[in-house]
Amino acid sequence: MSTQDPRTDLHFYLQSARDALLWKLEGLSEYDVRRPLTPTGTNLLGLVKHAAGVELGYLGDIFGRPSGEPLPWLEEGAEPNADMWATADESRAHVVELYRRAWAHADATVDALPLDTVGRVPWWPDGKNEVTLHHAVTRVVADTQRHAGHADILRELLDGAAGMREDNTALPSADPAWWEAHRDRLERAARDAGRKA
Incomplete structure (x- = not known):
């Protein structure tokens, strides 16, 4: 997808990342969407919660367009990293709806706003905190795509589901035997390279 209109391109790639991120929650239990799967606690629902805050900040607040959404995890004195996980009282539905409102x-x-509109990022250093809307949208696209990639890996670890979207995984095969043989071949290559080092 590419057009002559940068706004359309930016929106397309942002929405595709948003959709991919939410798709990774589908069909999982409450435990699995919250389950910390890395040493730093990365989890699927936390990625969605974080993405909501990013959009509300970079594509709202910094351009003088506050949403009015309460985000206590981003307030002064909040626990560090509180935007990267959902408490037991923050339901999946609440976090997903917050993200959709964002x-x-x-x-x-x-x-x-025109893409050349300048906003000010209060959490960046003074003198280096001005950004155009075009830059802010690009930053949010990059951040959301990055977290969609994290979500893809987490989901694969949970139940083997992988790919961009349910209707377009972008994977070369759906055959589990093919993937097992492929993984075995990669393991042999890694071991061979390790012996040569």
């Missing part, structure tokens, strides 16, 4: 608010900002 999309709507961010999209309204992008639609309402």
